[in-house]
Every structure is written in structure tokens, then in C-alpha cells.
Amino acid sequence: MKQIQWDLAILSHEGIARDTFRLKLAAPMLEEMPKPGTFFNLTVPDQRFLLKRPISVFAVDHARKEISFIYKIMGEGTKALSDLRAGDTIRVIGPLGNGFPIQDDAHKVLLIGGGVGVPPLYELGCRLKEAGKEVITVLGFRDQSSVFCEAEFRSLGQTVICTDDGSYGFHGLVTQAIEEHGIEFDVLYACGPRLMLKAVDLKYRDHKTGYLSFEERMACGIGACYGCMTETREGLKRVCKDGPVFRLGEAVYHD
Ligand SMILES: Cc1cc2nc3c(=O)[nH]c(=O)nc-3n(C[C@H](O)[C@H](O)[C@H](O)COP(=O)(O)OP(=O)(O)OC[C@H]3O[C@@H](n4cnc5c(N)ncnc54)[C@H](O)[C@@H]3O)c2cc1C
Ligand code: FES
Incomplete structure (x- = not known):
């Protein structure tokens, strides 16, 4: 899949463990599934943060064209991410990185x-x-x-x-x-x-x-x-x- 910048709608954003959130995004541009082990750079919704935060793909629902991420609050950037709500939009770049290869000969x-x-x-x-x-x-x-x-x-x-x-x-x-x-x-x-x-x-x-x-x-x-x-x-x-x-x-x- 070509790497590019996308503005994606947040479908849900919920706490699932201590300081840990699951973020589900609508990804209508998905033509093929991002490889497992690839990541997206997520824009922090606060202009003090110039750098995006890399977060791995947790799950992909290809039929519904949705991508989910799970992240933990580690510092100010991920804390600001946790303020986003369903219905907001987030700018992301990805998929990035090589991802995990699947080895055919291993059972x-x-x-x-x-x-x-x-x-x-x-x-x-x-x-x-x-x-x-x-x-x-x-x-x-x-x-x-x-x-x-x-x-x-x-x-x-x-x-x-x-x-x-x-x-x-x-x-x-x-x-x-x-x-x-x-x-x-x-x-x-x-x-x-x-x-x-x-x-x-x-x-x-x-x-x-x-x-x-x-x-x-x-x-x-x-x-x-x-x-x-x-x-x-x-x-x-x-x-x-x-x-x-x-x-x-x-x-x-x-x-
Ligand atoms: C390829 C990749 C995939 C990732 N996938 C996920 C994911 O799926 N879920 C998730 O919760 N996090 C993931 N991370 C880590 C996540 O990107 C960082 O926790 C986040 O960028 C921290 O940003 P912050 O502004 O909240 O914290 P900062 O203020 O930047 O840092 C807070 C503290 O966390 C430490 N820290 C920051 N980044 C990292 C890092 N990459 N590794 C170790 N310590 C770090 C800092 O040294 C500091 O002590 C991934 C990182 C990479 C590189
Ligand atoms: S973070 Fe810039 S080259 Fe990897």
C-alpha cells in the first residue's frame, strides 16, 4: 500500500486498562490490509507537538474498512491523544515500516x-x-x-x-x-x-x-x-x- 497522509474519522476511543486506550478509525482509503507489524504516525492534537507519535496497527477490519490502535499514555503526547473523542478527525501517515513476514514452513x-x-x-x-x-x-x-x-x-x-x-x-x-x-x-x-x-x-x-x-x-x-x-x-x-x-x-x- 502506498504510504500517504490521511485525515481519518474517529469511530470510537475507549479506555481498556490503566492509561491504555483503544482507538478505532474509519479508513475508507484502505485498498489492501496494512501488514501486521507496520505502524502509523499519529498527529497529536496540540500544536506544541511537532512530531507525530508512531503507533502500531492493532487490528484491521478490511470489510468495514476500519483500523484499530492500542496505545498507553507514556508522556504528554499520548496524553493529548487521549483527549480525542469519537467524531473527531485525526491526521495520520502510514502504513509505515516493513512489518512481520509470515513464514510458510513454520507450523x-x-x-x-x-x-x-x-x-x-x-x-x-x-x-x-x-x-x-x-x-x-x-x-x-x-x-x-x-x-x-x-x-x-x-x-x-x-x-x-x-x-x-x-x-x-x-x-x-x-x-x-x-x-x-x-x-x-x-x-x-x-x-x-x-x-x-x-x-x-x-x-x-x-x-x-x-x-x-x-x-x-x-x-x-x-x-x-x-x-x-x-x-x-x-x-x-x-x-x-x-x-x-x-x-x-x-x-x-x-x-
Ligand atoms: C514503531 C513503533 C510502534 C509503536 N507502537 C506502539 C503501540 O502500538 N502502542 C503504544 O502504546 N506505543 C507504541 N509505541 C511507543 C509510542 O510511540 C511512544 O510511547 C509515544 O511516542 C510516546 O509519546 P509521548 O509524547 O506520550 O511520550 P514522550 O514524552 O515522548 O516520552 C515519555 C516517556 O516514554 C519514553 N518513550 C517515548 N517513546 C518511546 C519508545 N518508542 N520506546 C520506549 N520508550 C519511549 C520516553 O523516553 C519518556 O521516558 C510505538 C513506537 C514505535 C517506534
Ligand atoms: S525517525 Fe527519522 S529516519 Fe527514522
């Missing part, structure tokens, strides 16, 4: 999400299930009040919810939950905090195939400013344009 697929990295995995899980794959999901949240979309992921297959403080589900890290539940898989897809991605990458890069989506801080979001560079084995790459999805084993970590 058993593991989705690993952490916090604001959970949303892009849902549309991916839907596509994988449609393609006949067995989908297993392990999601990590800070605490019970931060958990969202458990029912949606359960509808795709086995789902394990982890919390850092043990207030809900498995008490511990997603990597510990995968081990303790004896989860086996052919390919993994992960999105979440960099430390989580690093742990997943270092644990599986030598013997598994997989894809990691890096939600780096961005400026232009369209590949022009080189403000989102990350080091990979093939040199520096722009997360917004060359990513945000990178192969397991591709990233270089110094921290």
Missing part, C-alpha cells in the same frame, strides 16, 4: 509481547491463525491493572499472561514463563521493551528463527532524519524504514 508459532509491544502481535496472530498455524502467546505486563486484550489473544490459542509483581497470572518474566510452561515452537515473533527483546534474542538466536519489532524513539518516522538508527550485524539501520522488524540475531546490543 507452531510463539508470540511474545511486553507492555506497549503487545498491540502489533494481535493482527499478526489473526493472520497466522487464518493461515492454519498453531498460535501460542506469552504476554508480560507490569501488574493486573495493566493487562489488556487477554480474551482476544485467548481466541487465537494458548495464552499465558505474566505480571512483574505477580498480581495476575504467572509471576515473572516472559522468558521464564516460556520455560516453565515447556512451550515448544518453530518460529517466534516478539515486540516489547528493549531489555525483553534482548533477553529473547540472546536466548534463541543460535537455534531458532524469529522476528523482533523494535519500538525505538523516532522523529520523522519516514526514513528521512536518521534519528532512529540501531546497530545491526550489517551496520547501522533506520528502525522506522528498515524495521521496525528485524530478524532474530540481527541486532547488536551494547547495553
Whole structure:
């Protein structure tokens, strides 16, 4: 799909967990579904914010021509976004980024999400299930009040919810939950905090195939400013344009 700027009507905008909102937009221009793992740059409805905020596609309803996003309030920009109401219009640019590839030869697929990295995995899980794959999901949240979309992921297959403080589900890290539940898989897809991605990458890069989506801080979001560079084995790459999805084993970590 050609990347372009759109003014889209807000169909609904609701709180679904602590500081977490689901935003559904009418997207009549949709000719093909945005790939899972791609993102849109959302304009903050406050002129103090020149930069748009990158938010991943959570779900696409192609028949109704609707796109949904889920975002968490992290700072002033996302807080201002949360003031938007159904009936308002929002300017967006997208879809952006490379998205998750679907690997035909893998049957058993593991989705690993952490916090604001959970949303892009849902549309991916839907596509994988449609393609006949067995989908297993392990999601990590800070605490019970931060958990969202458990029912949606359960509808795709086995789902394990982890919390850092043990207030809900498995008490511990997603990597510990995968081990303790004896989860086996052919390919993994992960999105979440960099430390989580690093742990997943270092644990599986030598013997598994997989894809990691890096939600780096961005400026232009369209590949022009080189403000989102990350080091990979093939040199520096722009997360917004060359990513945000990178192969397991591709990233270089110094921290
Ligand atoms: C490709 C991509 C997809 C994303 N998808 C989603 C999504 O689906 N849902 C969602 O809730 N968020 C997503 N994010 C993160 C989201 O863009 C940021 O949380 C948002 O831009 C913060 O804006 P702000 O003005 O509210 O916060 P700011 O005032 O800009 O920052 C507030 C705090 O959050 C930290 N922060 C800001 N951006 C990021 C980031 N990208 N990664 C880690 N920490 C950050 C800052 O360092 C600061 O501590 C995505 C980011 C990228 C790059
Ligand atoms: S944010 Fe400008 S090049 Fe990636």
C-alpha cells in the first residue's frame, strides 16, 4: 500500500486498562490490509507537538474498512491523544515500516509481547491463525491493572499472561514463563521493551528463527532524519524504514 497522509474519522476511543486506550478509525482509503507489524504516525492534537507519535496497527477490519490502535499514555503526547473523542478527525501517515513476514514452513508459532509491544502481535496472530498455524502467546505486563486484550489473544490459542509483581497470572518474566510452561515452537515473533527483546534474542538466536519489532524513539518516522538508527550485524539501520522488524540475531546490543 502506498504510504500517504490521511485525515481519518474517529469511530470510537475507549479506555481498556490503566492509561491504555483503544482507538478505532474509519479508513475508507484502505485498498489492501496494512501488514501486521507496520505502524502509523499519529498527529497529536496540540500544536506544541511537532512530531507525530508512531503507533502500531492493532487490528484491521478490511470489510468495514476500519483500523484499530492500542496505545498507553507514556508522556504528554499520548496524553493529548487521549483527549480525542469519537467524531473527531485525526491526521495520520502510514502504513509505515516493513512489518512481520509470515513464514510458510513454520507450523507452531510463539508470540511474545511486553507492555506497549503487545498491540502489533494481535493482527499478526489473526493472520497466522487464518493461515492454519498453531498460535501460542506469552504476554508480560507490569501488574493486573495493566493487562489488556487477554480474551482476544485467548481466541487465537494458548495464552499465558505474566505480571512483574505477580498480581495476575504467572509471576515473572516472559522468558521464564516460556520455560516453565515447556512451550515448544518453530518460529517466534516478539515486540516489547528493549531489555525483553534482548533477553529473547540472546536466548534463541543460535537455534531458532524469529522476528523482533523494535519500538525505538523516532522523529520523522519516514526514513528521512536518521534519528532512529540501531546497530545491526550489517551496520547501522533506520528502525522506522528498515524495521521496525528485524530478524532474530540481527541486532547488536551494547547495553
Ligand atoms: C514503531 C513503533 C510502534 C509503536 N507502537 C506502539 C503501540 O502500538 N502502542 C503504544 O502504546 N506505543 C507504541 N509505541 C511507543 C509510542 O510511540 C511512544 O510511547 C509515544 O511516542 C510516546 O509519546 P509521548 O509524547 O506520550 O511520550 P514522550 O514524552 O515522548 O516520552 C515519555 C516517556 O516514554 C519514553 N518513550 C517515548 N517513546 C518511546 C519508545 N518508542 N520506546 C520506549 N520508550 C519511549 C520516553 O523516553 C519518556 O521516558 C510505538 C513506537 C514505535 C517506534
Ligand atoms: S525517525 Fe527519522 S529516519 Fe527514522
